[in-house]
Amino acid sequence: MNRERIVLGLPTDTASAGELIHRAERRGFHRFLRDGQPTVTERGSTSTYGRTGDHVLRPPGEPGGSIPIVTVRGPEDIEAATEVGRAHGAVAVVWTAERVIPLENLLAAARGGFQVWVFVEHRRDLAAMLGALEHGADRLVVPVTGPADIDSLEAELDEGPTQPIPWELVVLRRVEPAGLGDRVIVDTTSLLRPTEGLLVGSAAAFLFHVASEALGSRFTRPRPFRVNAGAAHSYTLLADGTTRYLSELAPGDAVAAVEPNGTARSVRVGRIKIERRPLALIEAERGDRRYTVFLQDAETVRLSAETERVATVQLSAGRKVFGAAFPAARHLGTVVDETIEER
Numbered sequence: 001m002n003r004e005r006i007v008l009g010l011p012t013d014t015a016s017a018g019e020l021i022h023r024a025e026r027r028g029f030h031r032f033l034r035d036g037q038p039t040v041t042e043r044g045s046t047s048t049y050g051r052t053g054d055h056v057l058r059p060p061g062e063p064g065g066s067i068p069i070v071t072v073r074g075p076e077d078i079e080a081a082t083e084v085g086r087a088h089g090a091v092a093v094v095w096t097a098e099r100v101i102p103l104e105n106l107l108a109a110a111r112g113g114f115q116v117w118v119f120v121e122h123r124r125d126l127a128a129m130l131g132a133l134e135h136g137a138d139r140l141v142v143p144v145t146g147p148a149d150i151d152s153l154e155a156e157l158d159e160g161p162t163q164p165i166p167w168e169l170v171v172l173r174r175v176e177p178a179g180l181g182d183r184v185i186v187d188t189t190s191l192l193r194p195t196e197g198l199l200v201g202s203a204a205a206f207l208f209h210v211a212s213e214a215l216g217s218r219f220t221r222p223r224p225f226r227v228n229a230g231a232a233h234s235y236t237l238l239a240d241g242t243t244r245y246l247s248e249l250a251p252g253d254a255v256a257a258v259e260p261n262g263t264a265r266s267v268r269v270g271r272i273k274i275e276r277r278p279l280a281l282i283e284a285e286r287g288d289r290r291y292t293v294f295l296q297d298a299e300t301v302r303l304s305a306e307t308e309r310v311a312t313v314q315l316s317a318g319r320k321v322f323g324a325a326f327p328a329a330r331h332l333g334t335v336v337d338e339t340i341e342e343r
Helices: 014-026 075-088 100-110 123-134 147-157
Strands: 006-009 031-035 047-052 055-057 067-072 090-095 115-119 139-143 167-188 197-203 206-211 226-231 235-237 243-245 254-258 264-286 289-296 302-304 309-311 320-325
Touching (some): 014 031, 067 115, 075 100, 090 100, 100 123, 123 139, 123 147, 167 254, 167 289, 206 226, 206 235, 206 264, 235 254, 302 320
Parallel strands (some): 006 031, 006 139, 031 047, 067 090, 115 139
Antiparallel strands (some): 167 320, 197 254, 206 320, 226 289, 235 243, 302 309
16 A cells, blocks of 8 residues: 555656666556656556646546645645645645644645645655554655665565554453354465464454464464464454455565564565364453454464463453554545444
8 A cells, every 4th residue: 555655756867767667666666756748658557747847747547637736844835735735636745844743734634635745855754754644645756766766665665554553452351152254364475473463353443463373382383474363354454554354365465463562564465365164253342342353263373462372262251462443434444534333
């Protein structure tokens, strides 16, 4: 998802720009900006915008007019940018001083009513621009001058979630058999620590920490690349902060490998395996709401408790386990501002 929001600012040299486009496409970047008129490409997934003066020009076939560029020097410029965005459906912002708080103010004013583009001058600002107000800018123009810039940008985007994980301990109120169901194993291309795992749950508002199989059991060898994640309908947290159903994960997807009150990093899905297995319904209480996760009832499937990881076959009511609370309303995994109730 983060790559979809990145627009690579290309150098003026045509030959260099062509080489960079080819390299960037292989790494999942498909939006570019260059001086002059937008160009038409035979590759349908690639969009090359143009820039003339103080406007970004959309490529042929993309709806919407040109996008005015506004330079923000002070609070009055945020008001001007807001008016431009409302009038044109989008505004592109160049910063001269503060960046994070002004962007939050502009996003709050936009409320989804118009697109906000930002020109990222300093790469250290990238995470803040992506994560401001949990949504971030709609498009971020990041200049690249050579292959190393693309490689380093890819590494930055793969580091992990742009927002801290809001960890909580919740009390289990119900653990009971739930019959046969399709459970999803997520095998990653990375080796996971015993304390790492995925965030999984039946409702996007609260996800449980399901630990990796790095410990194994008396009868199975450790599989440190694996998380037996849960039933097919469950949400899981991706590395860019969006969610996806476990059944929709595919090789190459970047998921968030996290440990309670510890690290968070991006790891790639190498394989998905779905099989029918006995499931356990695990229900936790948080405030006046209850949240569930359906996990395979087995010794190698563990939730993270206060000081250890506990297998589903050993869980019982009263046990405290780790999870994280997130905004409930999402559209295709992305947070949206609307009322929603999941049970």
